[in-house]
Amino acid sequence: MKAQQLKIALRNCGVIDPENIQDYIAREGYLALGKCLAGGSREAVVETVKKSGLRGRGGGGFSTGMKWEFAAKPQSDRKFVVCNADEGDPGAFMDRAVLEGDPHSVLEAMAICGYAIGAEDGYIYIRAEYPLAIKRLKTAIAQAEEAGLLGSNIMNTGFNFKIYLKYGAGAFVCGEETALIKSMEGHRGEPVSKPPFPATKGYRGKPTNVNNVETFANVAAIINKGADWFASIGTEKSKGTKVFALAGKVKNVGLVEVPMGTTLRELIYDIGGGILDDKEFQAVQTGGPSGGCLTVKHLDTPIDYESLVASGSMMGSGGMIVMDEDDCMVAVAQFYLEFTVEESCGKCVPCREGNKALYNILHKITHGSGTMADIDRLKELSVVIKSTSLCGLGQTSPNPVLSTINNFYDDYVQHVVDKKCRAKRCRALLEYLVIEENCIGCGACKRACPADAILGEPKKKHFIDQEKCIKCGACYQKCKFNAIAID
Amino acid sequence: MTCSINQQIIKEKIVEICSEFKNDPDDLIAILHKAQGHFGFLPSEVQQAVAEQLRIPVSKVFGVVTFYSYFTMEPKGKYPISICMGTACYVKGAEKVLGDFETKLKIKNGQTTPDGKFSLNTLRCIGACGLAPVVMIGEKVYGGVKPEDAGKIISEYKD
Numbered sequence: 350m351k352a353q354q355l356k357i358a359l360r361n362c363g364v365i366d367p368e369n370i371q372d373y374i375a376r377e378g379y380l381a382l383g384k385c386l387a388g389g390s391r392e393a394v395v396e397t398v399k400k401s402g403l404r405g406r407g408g409g410g411f412s413t414g415m416k417w418e419f420a421a422k423p424q425s426d427r428k429f430v431v432c433n434a435d436e437g438d439p440g441a442f443m444d445r446a447v448l449e450g451d452p453h454s455v456l457e458a459m460a461i462c463g464y465a466i467g468a469e470d471g472y473i474y475i476r477a478e479y480p481l482a483i484k485r486l487k488t489a490i491a492q493a494e495e496a497g498l499l500g501s502n503i504m505n506t507g508f509n510f511k512i513y514l515k516y517g518a519g520a521f522v523c524g525e526e527t528a529l530i531k532s533m534e535g536h537r538g539e540p541v542s543k544p545p546f547p548a549t550k551g552y553r554g555k556p557t558n559v560n561n562v563e564t565f566a567n568v569a570a571i572i573n574k575g576a577d578w579f580a581s582i583g584t585e586k587s588k589g590t591k592v593f594a595l596a597g598k599v600k601n602v603g604l605v606e607v608p609m610g611t612t613l614r615e616l617i618y619d620i621g622g623g624i625l626d627d628k629e630f631q632a633v634q635t636g637g638p639s640g641g642c643l644t645v646k647h648l649d650t651p652i653d654y655e656s657l658v659a660s661g662s663m664m665g666s667g668g669m670i671v672m673d674e675d676d677c678m679v680a681v682a683q684f685y686l687e688f689t690v691e692e693s694c695g696k697c698v699p700c701r702e703g704n705k706a707l708y709n710i711l712h713k714i715t716h717g718s719g720t721m722a723d724i725d726r727l728k729e730l731s732v733v734i735k736s737t738s739l740c741g742l743g744q745t746s747p748n749p750v751l752s753t754i755n756n757f758y759d760d761y762v763q764h765v766v767d768k769k770c771r772a773k774r775c776r777a778l779l780e781y782l783v784i785e786e787n788c789i790g791c792g793a794c795k796r797a798c799p800a801d802a803i804l805g806e807p808k809k810k811h812f813i814d815q816e817k818c819i820k821c822g823a824c825y826q827k828c829k830f831n832a833i834a835i836d
Numbered sequence: 837m838t839c840s841i842n843q844q845i846i847k848e849k850i851v852e853i854c855s856e857f858k859n860d861p862d863d864l865i866a867i868l869h870k871a872q873g874h875f876g877f878l879p880s881e882v883q884q885a886v887a888e889q890l891r892i893p894v895s896k897v898f899g900v901v902t903f904y905s906y907f908t909m910e911p912k913g914k915y916p917i918s919i920c921m922g923t924a925c926y927v928k929g930a931e932k933v934l935g936d937f938e939t940k941l942k943i944k945n946g947q948t949t950p951d952g953k954f955s956l957n958t959l960r961c962i963g964a965c966g967l968a969p970v971v972m973i974g975e976k977v978y979g980g981v982k983p984e985d986a987g988k989i990i991s992e993y994k995d
Contacts (some may be wrong), residue, residue, distance in 0.1 A: 370951040439922035442963030477906055479964055480975070518865055521960070532977030535864035553862075596965035601964050603922060632922065668925045684926055688960065694903070719925035 350589075352607065352615030355582065357590050358406075358443075358566035359606045362450030367485050370446050370492040373453040373509070381572035382457050386506040394465040395421055398568065399626040402588030407561030408639065408665045409523065410654040413568075419548035421556035428468035429557040430459050432565055433480070433529055437521040438637035440686065441668035443592040444562035446604050447473070448525070451566065452489035455798035456512055458568035460499060463510040466558055471512040474529055478519065481519040486514060498773035506578040509596040518722070521692035524666075526551075528694065540694045561666070563592055583609030587653035597634075598625045607652070612706055614648040616673055629674040636665025637694075638685045639745030641752025642678060654734075661752040662747065675760035677774035678757040679764050683711040685749035693742065700743030703734040707750055718719045719765040728754060729730040744750035773835055776820045780836040785810050787832035794833060795828055845883055847883040850876060850885040861890045864900055868907055877911045905959075913955030915947045915993045919942075920959030925969040931984070933969050934958060936986040954990070 356362075365372035372759050382762045399414025420428065424790050432455060436444040445760050447455065452595030459471040475483060486832060494497040501509045515533050523529045523538040530552050532538035540798050553556025568591060571579045574612070587609040591618065596602050600622035613633055615622070624630050632642040641662035643650070650656050658722045666700075671682065686708040710727055713719045738744045754761060763769050770778040790808040802818040805811030814822070838914045853870045857863035867886060878901050882954050887894040901907045908962075919934045934956075938944055941954050948955040967979025971989065980987060 415953065437960070439926075439961040440965055441961070442965055478959070500855055514867055516869055517906075518869065519906035519959075520904050532865065533862075533863045535900070537899050575986070594839040596964055596968060597927045602924075602968075668923065670927060676927055681927075684923070691905075770971045 352611050352619040354606050354620065355590050355607045355608050357570050357579075357582075357602065358447060358454075358592050359450070360561050360570065361454060362446055362604075365451065365505045366625055367450050367452055368488050369496075370453060370484045370489065370496060372778050373451070375571055377569075378453055379457055379493075381569035382460050382464075382498065382502055383719050384572055385461050386504055388744060388792070391421065391467065394461060397572060397576045397805070398465070399619070401571045401579040402566055402576075402583075402586075403564065403571060403579065403589065404654065405561060406563035406567075406591065406666070408636070408663065410527060413560060413564055416548065416558055416560070417462060417465050419546065420468075420556050421567075423549055423556045425556050427470070427553070427554045427555045428463075428466055429470040429555060430462045431470045431526075431529070431533070431557055431559040432459055432471065432473040433524065433526065433551065433559055433561045434473050434479075435517040435523050435529060436476060436479075436562070436666065437519075437524050437692075439666050439668050439731075440634075441594045441637060441666050443594055444735075445479055445482055446477070447562050447566045449485055449783075450598050451474045452485045453493065454492055454569055455562055456486075460503065460510045460513060460563035461568055461572065462558060462560070462565070464508055466556070468556075468558070469509045469511065471510060472515050472533060472552070473512065474515045474517055474533055476519070476524070477516045477702060483514065483516075492826075500515075515686055520694070521744050522694045522740070525742060528740065529559065530557065534698055539694045540742075542739060563667070573747070584651060584653045586655055591652065591664070591667060593667045593669045595621050595669050595671070598628065598673040598676075599671040599683045600625055602654070610651040611651045612649050613643065614650055616652065616669070617648070621671065621787045624671065630671070631674050631676060632672045632678060632681075634662075634670040634672065634749075635668065635670045636663040636682070636725055636745075636748070638688050639663060639741070639748055640668075642672070642681065642756060644756045644757075649762070661755055662748065662809075675772050675774070677715075677770050677772035679711065679715055679770075680772075680774045682749045682753045683708065683715055688744070689742070689746040694748075697733045697737075697739040697743060699737040700739070700746065701729055704739075704743070704746055706730060707734070707747060710749070714761065714764050715770070715775040717764075717768045721762075721765055724754065724758075724761050724765065734814050769836075779820050780815065781813050781818055781820065781822070781824060782834045783812050783836055784812065784832045784834050787830050789830055789832075791830070793827045797823040797827040799823060843885075845876070846881050847885050850882065850889055853888065855891040859890055861892050864890065865904070865967065866931075868897075868901060872907060876930050877925065879909060903948040907971050911948065911952075914953050916955045916957070918957055918959045919945075920960075920962055920964070920968070920970040920972070922965060922968075924965035925961075928968040930969040932983040933981050934969065935981040937971075937990075940986045940990055953993070971991075 395417045403413040404410045525540045528538040528540040547557040626644045689704045693700045720797045794804040800819045804813045883897045887897045971978045
């Protein structure tokens with residue numbers, strides 16, 4: 350049987366008009382909030398979320414119920430609920446879809462959380478790059494306030510909860526909750542060491558609970574249908590469903606929501622429809638810059654928090670990029686490290702300097718001057734960065750390097766020893782050659798060459814001076830007789 | 837003296853923006869968003885004015901402006917071109933798309949054409965991975981862009 354999608358977080362996306370609160374209410378919207386306010390004690394709400402087994406969908410995978418419990422405990426005049434909508438992971442767009450398609454589900458869950466932990470203010474920290482999501486959230490907040498479902502004295506129960514928006518400004522590290530809080534306070538988004546955890550000392554020094562968009566999107570369904578229902582879906586330790594942004598070299602791209610425990614093969618072949626142009630599957634990257642590249646041998650791995658970590662990647666927020674035989678895994682590792690180097694906040698040395706060193710070594714390898722010792726150095730340095738960095742960014746940033754070395758060791762060796770790139774992506778390692786029997790000496794390549802690297806008389810065989818060749822590929826594109834080969 | 841007039845205009849606008857946020861330094865990022873939305877970029881004069889108005893050091897404002905990639909201290913072109921370099925776009929050939937825009941516009945990534953019409957930069961994922969590779973000009977999104985499309989897309993922006 351083919352794997353099926355099961356929609357909980359995305360239950361309303363594409364089904365309702367996100368700008369009309371009545372549509373949401375017609376699908377049991379704000380019913381869960383009503384239930385909590387009318388009957389459930391604060392403790393009971395926390396207990397339900399805890400029992401459901403819901404874990405953070407932003408990447409960490411920490412128990413949501415326990416997080417709520419920690420934030421509920423301290424006595425304080427003010428507490429805050431924060432929704433992390435700073436989806437900075439390149440290749441991921443789950444949160445954007447929920448915010449644009451079903452903004453009320455997030456608002457309702459934030460209010461439920463506010464009730465459970467004793468907070469009256471909620472903030473959504475959202476990327477400024479998502480203008481439509483911002484617009485829909487603003488509309489949704491205004492409609493909910495007008496309907497008495499947010500604001501003061503909600504449903505005449507005396508419970509007050511207001512939601513405000515805070516804008517991010519493009520910093521990946523702000524997905525880390527302490528950095529996010531710093532950014533909300535108008536500072537550079539630099540993480541601080543924990544403890545104290547935000548649950549005791551967060552935004553403005555007050556107890557704060559931070560959850561991701563997708564986490565919140567599950568909450569109302571859990572309250573409505575019960576913790577046991579939610580816990581019956583998924584695997585032993587990972588309950589419910591997970592939304593993935595399937596992209597890259599796969600036939601069906603887009604968002605998919607599947608029960609935890611679905612295998613990568615089911616996701617990529619049954620739902621994704623297989624590899625684009627029927628090419629060979631090479632790798633799937635999960636977890637973004639913090640995750641790793643998994644290969645054919647992992648295709649039957651069930652997707653849950655523990656299995657993905659055990660195979661050298663991680664759940665992350667849900668980006669899932671499929672790569673085919675034309676992708677160079679060393680270059681992919683370099684791509685992620687380039688990202689990390691740019692996004693490291695620079696506060697702690699292992700992350701700031703270590704990732705730069707990793708990048709430089711990878712650059713050396715993809716440009717043909719790497720040695721076998723460099724591969725060992727990459728491994729050693731990765732381990733040090735992972736164990737000594739301050740926050741989640743540095744603790745996971747070497748994963749793309751380690752996972753590609755573990756799973757595609759031969760590719761590294763080929764770059765270093767043979768100075769070749771199998772996927773022909775590393776330009777410095779390519780060699781352009783004239784296939785003599787095809788060359789008619791038309792001179793098109795010679796005229797196209799910007800480096801004057803092609804020699805030969807008209808109507809005679811041409812050849813390429815490798816010393817001068819800058820590997821731009823102009824000759825390859827110009828030749829109409831298939832007389833240029835890339836080696 | 838145009839310079840002092842400009843400074844006066846900047847000052848007035850910043851006072852207006854900051855007062856919307858009750859001069860609360862907590863809202864520094866929101867204030868900078870508004871200021872950049874108005875002026876197009878955040879030159880040192882703007883940062884100075886914000887710092888004075890919020891009564892915080894300029895170094896703090898500068899630190900925030902340079903930390904976040906959304907803020908820029910350089911003026912952008914009339915039509916800012918952004919090439920998405922998210923992973924999905926990258927594996928579908930965004931590098932080549934960038935290369936072709938660079939060749940066609942005769943500028944490098946991060947630069948603006950001498951006539952101020954186009955500026956070129958890269959960004960990390962606009963969440964349109966299904967359309968990869970993606971190019972954004974202003975608010976308009978182009979999906980499934982091939983390197984050879986650069987000329988055609990640029991020619992849509994004649995004036």
